[in-house]
Amino acid sequence: MITIVLKHETDFDGWRQAARTLALGGVKPIDVTWSVEGDEEQLFATTGMAPQPRSSTETFNVPAKFVELASIAIFHRDRERFAVLYRLLWQLRSHHDLLEVATDPDVSRVLAMAKAVRRDEHKMHAFVRFREIGRERDARYVAWFEPEHHIVELAAPFFARRFADMPWSILTPDLCAHWDGVAISFSPGVNKAEAPTSDRLEETWRRYYAAIFNPARLKVKAMSAEMPRKYWRNLPEASMIKPLIAGAARATNAMIAEAATEPAKAQKRLEEPMRGKTKTIAATDELETLREEAAACRACPLWKDATQTVFGEGPPHAPIMLVGEQPGDKEDLAGKPFVGPAGQMLDRALEDAGIDRGKVYVTNAVKHFKFVPRGKIRLHQKPSTSEIKACRQWYEREQAAIKPVLVVAMGATAAQSVLGKITPINKNRGHLIDLDDETKALVTVHPSYLLRLPDAEAKAREYQHFVSDLRIAAAELRQAADVA
Numbered sequence: 001m002i003t004i005v006l007k008h009e010t011d012f013d014g015w016r017q018a019a020r021t022l023a024l025g026g027v028k029p030i031d032v033t034w035s036v037e038g039d040e041e042q043l044f045a046t047t048g049m050a051p052q053p054r055s056s057t058e059t060f061n062v063p064a065k066f067v068e069l070a071s072i073a074i075f076h077r078d079r080e081r082f083a084v085l086y087r088l089l090w091q092l093r094s095h096h097d098l099l100e101v102a103t104d105p106d107v108s109r110v111l112a113m114a115k116a117v118r119r120d121e122h123k124m125h126a127f128v129r130f131r132e133i134g135r136e137r138d139a140r141y142v143a144w145f146e147p148e149h150h151i152v153e154l155a156a157p158f159f160a161r162r163f164a165d166m167p168w169s170i171l172t173p174d175l176c177a178h179w180d181g182v183a184i185s186f187s188p189g190v191n192k193a194e195a196p197t198s199d200r201l202e203e204t205w206r207r208y209y210a211a212i213f214n215p216a217r218l219k220v221k222a223m224s225a226e227m228p229r230k231y232w233r234n235l236p237e238a239s240m241i242k243p244l245i246a247g248a249a250r251a252t253n254a255m256i257a258e259a260a261t262e263p264a265k266a267q268k269r270l271e272e273p274m275r276g277k278t279k280t281i282a283a284t285d286e287l288e289t290l291r292e293e294a295a296a297c298r299a300c301p302l303w304k305d306a307t308q309t310v311f312g313e314g315p316p317h318a319p320i321m322l323v324g325e326q327p328g329d330k331e332d333l334a335g336k337p338f339v340g341p342a343g344q345m346l347d348r349a350l351e352d353a354g355i356d357r358g359k360v361y362v363t364n365a366v367k368h369f370k371f372v373p374r375g376k377i378r379l380h381q382k383p384s385t386s387e388i389k390a391c392r393q394w395y396e397r398e399q400a401a402i403k404p405v406l407v408v409a410m411g412a413t414a415a416q417s418v419l420g421k422i423t424p425i426n427k428n429r430g431h432l433i434d435l436d437d438e439t440k441a442l443v444t445v446h447p448s449y450l451l452r453l454p455d456a457e458a459k460a461r462e463y464q465h466f467v468s469d470l471r472i473a474a475a476e477l478r479q480a481a482d483v484a
């Protein structure tokens with residue numbers, strides 16, 4: 001029996017390296033146990049060395065899709081995940097298409113794990129609530145959250161983008177995430193027994209802060225040494241500790257003074273620094289809540305075979321919303337719209353039209369991938385009118401939250417959803433159509449249509465036509481920027 005001890009709960013690189021070495025060494029899944037440094041079970045384990053691959057050039061390939069899936073499933077709390085993933089990897093070497101076999105117990109277990117992780121990530125995005133602790137220059141926004149899975153590292157970048165200009169900390173029992181305006185860092189979790197109610201958050205933070213960022217212990221080296229090894233990788237000393245050190249004494253004193261003398265006022269001040277951001281936060285919150293709700297949507301049968309709901313993405317107040325048909329194979333796995341071949345075509349056309357994709361909100365009329373399995377591949381199928389109608393609620397609610405000046409409907413399905421009726425593309429493309437007082441629509445072809453055209457000349461011509469439609473959107477975008 002070989003025991004592999006990973007450095008920490010989400011040590012994907014460690015798992016990957018060990019799994020590769022084991023597989024190359026011909027070690028059967030049944031002969032391996034997996035654990036994590038610091039695990040109780042590990043104390044009793046006899047550690048064996050993983051065998052060396054027979055030759056350093058020896059290798060094998062697994063589908064990229066597996067690597068992607070495993071890198072998400074690893075955040076699941078299931079203690080058997082490392083073993084299940086290795087079992088799947090083992091089987092994939094001789095059965096390359098196994099991931100298409102949704103009835104295989106390991107495949108379905110890993111898919112379910114990845115799905116649960118994504119759902120938990122969205123939940124964290126939607127439900128973390130910060131409270132201001134400390135004052136003014138020393139203010140810090142602190143939240144307590146208990147994720148179901150080990151998702152703190154996965155979920156943290158979202159908060160860094162969304163609350164880029166406020167220093168925050170999210171305390172969880174697994175791992176705490178911190179943002180100083182420049183970089184995210186992680187430190188050990190807060191003991192679950194200390195789980196604070198919102199009234200006690202400040203007190204918990206103070207205790208935590210005192211333990212972790214104790215000004216008396218402000219020697220970076222000493223501090224690192226006291227942290228479990230498994231967190232070091234995320235502890236670029238400069239980013240984690242410097243700003244905290246700089247403000248440590250001041251902040252501690254300010255917090256203590258404030259807690260002792262002005263509890264009521266401190267509460268009132270909570271709102272202040274957020275005031276200017278209320279609008280953005282409202283739309284962001286609304287979109288995140290929608291995303292969360294849509295993740296559990298069962299309004300039509302399409303959720304059953306798909307990996308996950310693929311919700312829209314982009315700035316919450318984007319002046320332009322691009323609507324496609326439905327996620328494809330790549331989007332279904334990635335959980336993001338337009339990341340596959342149609343997405344590349346779209347990116348190129350947007351660039352040629354002078355539109356920065358980062359400034360537009362991109363979504364689909366139907367949020368689940370509809371397909372039929374055909375051997376290796378999952379063949380795209382057009383959504384039916386009843387599916388388009390069932391899913392329209394999400395598009396409508398996204399539109400209501402974002403309030404774009406222009407919605408670009410790409411292809412017939414999008415046009416049907418955006419305009420609320422079947423609308424022929426060629427007759428209606430290329431000019432602005434009033435949707436309501438504030439929003440216009442623009443109909444054009446779907447980028448996949450360009451991919452399907454057989455001859456190069458037609459492709460080039462149709463591509464130019466698509467770009468010229470998008471230039472109308474570019475003009476709207478410039479106008480919106482001038483007004484803002």
Ligand code: URA
Pocket residue numbers: 324325326327328331336337338339340342343364448
């Ligand atoms: N096609 C679409 O309509 N949407 C996507 O997200 C990808 C391909």
Ligand code: SF4
Pocket residue numbers: 294297298299300301302303309366367368387390391392394
């Ligand atoms: Fe819901 Fe749309 Fe998915 Fe159907 S396709 S289950 S309506 S999110």
